[in-house]
Amino acid sequence: MTEDTQQVQYKVGGMACSFCATSITKGLARMPGIINASVSLAHEEALIEFNPKILTDDQIRQTLLDLGYTIRDPRRVKAYEEQQKEIDWERRRLWFAGTMTALSLILMSVLWLHLVSLNIIRPFMTIVMPLFALITILGPGYYILKMAWHSLKRGILNQHVLLEFGAFSGFLGGILGLIGHAAHIPALEFPAPDFFAVATFITTYHILSGYASLLVRTKASRSVMKLLELQxxxxxxxxxxxxxxxxxxxxxxxxxxxxxxxxxxxxxxxxxxxxxxxxxxxxxxxxxxxxxxxxxxxxxxxxxxxxxxxxxxxxxxxxSFLQQIAHQIEEARAKKPGILQLVDRVLAVYVPGVLAAAALAILIWTLGDYMVSGHMDITRGIFAMLAVFVMGYPCALGMATPLAMIRGGGMAAEHGILIRGGEAFQVLKDIQWVALDKTGTLTEGRPSVTQVIPLEGTSEPYLLKIAAIAENPSEHPLSRAVVQYAEQEGLDIPTVDDFQSFPGKGLQATWEGRHLKVGSPRFLEDEGIKLDGHESQIKSLQAQGNTVVGVAENDTLLGFIAIADTIKPDALEAVNHLKKLGIKPIMLTGDNQYTARAVAQAVGINDFRAEILPSEKAHAVRELQQFGHRVMMVGDGINDAPALTQADVGVAIGAGTDIAMESADVIIMGDRLSAVPQAIMIGRNSYHKTVQNIALAFSFNGIGIPLAMTGLIGPSWAMLAMVMSVSTVLTNSFLGGKLASPPQHLISSVTSYPIKAKG
Structure with a gap:
């Protein structure tokens, strides 16, 4: 951002899918003065850079409102309250639309099954069915109509536009059918109840999809609140x-x-x-x-x-630090690369295709018919156009990804992996880099004794016992690590007679008349205990990532104890599996260079960055993304949250902090690092399933739309096709046999390697 530009960030409500984010981006891009607009669907945020000499903040806000979206209060607590109100409102909207659909379905069932005389039911439905359709479209569905209108004005063709074409085609077809029956015009005797029912059904389905999407995003957006609750x-x-x-x-x-x-x-x-x-x-x-x-x-x-x-x-x-982290998380959300899901990429072509097919249908039966036979069949052209719009609404297509996600989520859950969003399923197959935090991710996240090094004349058990006796009164985590190790070795730890701690340095104690001192090498030197000849050994241990503690009795050095955050048993295997999948690992840590290098070498990582701040972790991820790479970040702490949010897929170790888990797209229950390559393979599997589902869904739309263009397919067949396509996609997702089993053997192979303990 330069001196001539300004940046604003909005909390945007009302987005239902990645097509919404694309529509906002396109709408803003067509405004003079907009330099860059980044929109995050998952976190409902927009980060906009503009020229204040050409454009004002109010004009940008008005464009967002015109497109049918809302702008939430920038104050976090207020934003969460508004989000909850939006959920409540959407729930009431869904109940209203659902009631209209249920009543329509009951009446249509009565009509189809001839449960009541047609002479009795048809006049009643002539009044009730158009009323249900009109109430649904202009009541709970009014916001969709508004968004479609403003998108169409800006030349943006999206799912809202297609829905309204389908809904109003159904309504218009029903009206024409009523007119045809009332005036006894055979050419216009369209099946009115069927048309009205379709208008109601597809509007309700769209509302249902939006409500489900809002629930998922709201749950995922609570991470900043969780963070601020730590204060x-x-x-x-x-x-x-x-x-x-x-x-x-x-x-x-x-x-x-x-x-x-x-x-x-x-x-x-x-x-x-x-x-x-x-x-x-x-x-x-x-x-x-x-x-x-x-x-x-x-x-x-x-x-x-x-x-x-x-x-x-x-x-x-x-x-404050926590507020800065919260700001970095929100900024990372807005700057996170958008992931246009496969179904949305298909819809980008499909929506104009349906509109073109409808236009072509009416042209065929007017101008085309005139050129061949010398007269125009306007009635058949209108019917064909309406039927294309009705048949063109992709109900099964909308379910293709969610059903694949549900199946993939079930597979992941069996391996202790929670995959929280559709975007994660779509991008896991494309991961090229995995950035790994050190502490708590590659390592256990707690100090442990790694070596006990007695000097000549001192045994290892005696050195450990003296250290544990002196450390036992202390609550310092390094002291507890020594005491716990001694207890595991079966040593008796008696009570000291006197104890004194020197924070940041060490401690001293008296036991059975012996003066014990335990602490850093510098502390021992300051106490007059010589370390002559042992400096190189101390530096060597520190270079391996250890904290070195010296132990002395009556001012005589007994030896050293090395303490470190030990590497997880499966860390090396997990990194090797990532490499076998063609993925490059990089370690990002706030720890010092010596410790970082030691851990990286032990687990087989060649690229690492040490002593970096939380914002620098997110920046490192962003740098990789700017080169066109898809990046996964794996971490467990608050300092990882901005990078977890920035990454294309953030993976939180389940033993970590709430804020890390809330910021992530994937959560690994427990602390198994081997679950990371598992998650990637499950993501690839789910993507294959999504492709299959979309192909099956389009097999119905692909056949149905050309048939509708003939003017021979009525809306009742369109509804039947919707039921059949949804059933087929559902069957393929959960009962599809070989068709439903992409590289399962690869997933199994990830779990079949033996886990070997690494020091």
Whole structure:
């Protein structure tokens, strides 16, 4: 964005499918002054760059409103409230339309089955059926009519336009049929009830599809709210020397807050008194806790573990870390590449094709007939045109993708994988890069003892026991890792006589008259314990991603304990499977270069980026996308959320944070990394199924439309064709035998490899 351009972001309501996003993009692109427009269907957002000298914000908003969409309140809580109101409204709209359809279906069944004398039922239906159709089209279906009109004015042919052509063709055909029967005009005696019923049915079906789509998107859009809920609503602030508990919105930059052990840190700030250990994994993604002393920064949303802190508030509101992450997630949503699903790509050609077929039908029976026989069959031309519109509404086509998704979702669930959206199914087959977070994704996400290294004259059990005795009173996660490892080795851990902790450095204790010291190599040196000759060994362990802890007894160095976030047992196998599928892995982590390199080498990843911020992870994904690559991101922490949202497919490890799972398209239950290649293969399988379903759906439309052009196929046959096509697609999706089984053996092969433990 340059100085001559301006950028606005809207929460857009009313989108039902990716065709809606395309319609908005086209509508905006045709406005002078629009430089770029990115529209996200999944998150109902539009990011628009424009020239303020040519165009105003109000003009852009009005165009969106004219197209039939709504603009939600930019305030997040208000937006969620509006979203819920929209769901309630759509539900009432569906119930209304559904009632009209159910009553129409009952009457049509009575007519078709001759349950009542035709002389009795037909006059009644002459009044009721057009009323049902008109109420459905102009009542719950009015918003579709409005969207179709504004799209057509801008030369945009989409599913709304096709629906209204079909609905009004049905209604018009019914009116002509009523006129023909009333005036005894044989040429116009169209089957009026059938035409009216079709107008009601297809409008209701469209409303149902929109409601289902809204439910899915609403559930997926709650991630920002989940994120902001991590921030405590209240905080303890020091004012006039007294402690007061106040809402965080009432706290200003420069005020002092107190955070006690076990409390979540409410706001970003700098420690001015006290020392503690803080778990920042929720916000940074890194598992090892961070020691906080005077002068160090703390992040709102992280958890204070051991000591009491006095913190000077440095950022509030939109400037805070969590708010920035929320903003980055929303921006990533808007900048995420649009995925035009297969059915929408087909509809882009299909809609103009149906309109052309209808025009051709009336031309054949007017001008064409005149050129051959010397007279024009206008009645037959009108009937043929109406029949094409009715037959052309792709009911089964609309179900092709959802049914394939349901089948694929069931297959995924059997493997502990939840695939949440249609776009994920469509793009999984095209994944070229998989970006993997380190902590909690490639690694276990918690510190564990990897090596116990005694010096000459000290045994490994004794070194471990002395370390565990000294560490036992501490709640520091590194201390707990040592104690748990000692307990697993069956060592007895007695109680110390005295204990003192030095945050960020180490600790000392007294046991049976022995002075024990455990901590960083620098801490031991500061305590006068020499490390001569062991510096290279320490650096070697650190280069492998370990945190090195020295252990001393009575100022004599006993040895070292290496602690690290260990690699998951199936990480190497999962990465190898991705490579076999032709997919390139890259690791993105906020951890240091040494640890990142060690983990990358251990799992076979050649490309990695270390010490990067959450926004930089999303930027790294975006860079790959700008080269035309389809990218999957796999992560588990809040710091991964912007990248998970930006990626073509975001995959959250189920053992991770709520915000990561809410931001993702695919959720892996548990922490199996081997499920990632499984998800890709299931996505490929589902895409094959979608192609089959679309081909089957079009076999009916492809035959029915040419037959309708003859003027011999009435709307009752169109409804029958709709039932048959839906039944065929349904059968293929769930009972299709060989036709329904693309590369299942490949999915099985992904799970058949033995899992070998890696250190």
């Amino acid at each position: 405590p609503a209240m905080a303890t602030v020091i004012r006039n020397g007294l402690e007061q508990t106040v809402p965080i919105d009432d706290i200003a930059v420069g005020e002092i807050i107190r955070i006690r052990p076990g409390e979540a840190i409410p706001l970003d700030g700098r420690v001015i008194d006290g020392s503690s250990t803080v778990n920042e994994s929720l916000v940074t993604g890194e598992s090892l806790p961070v020691d906080k002393t005077v002068g160090t920064e703390v992040i709102g949303g992280s958890l204070n573990l051991t000591g009491s802190l006095m913190v000077l508030v440095t950022r509030v509101g939109e400037e």
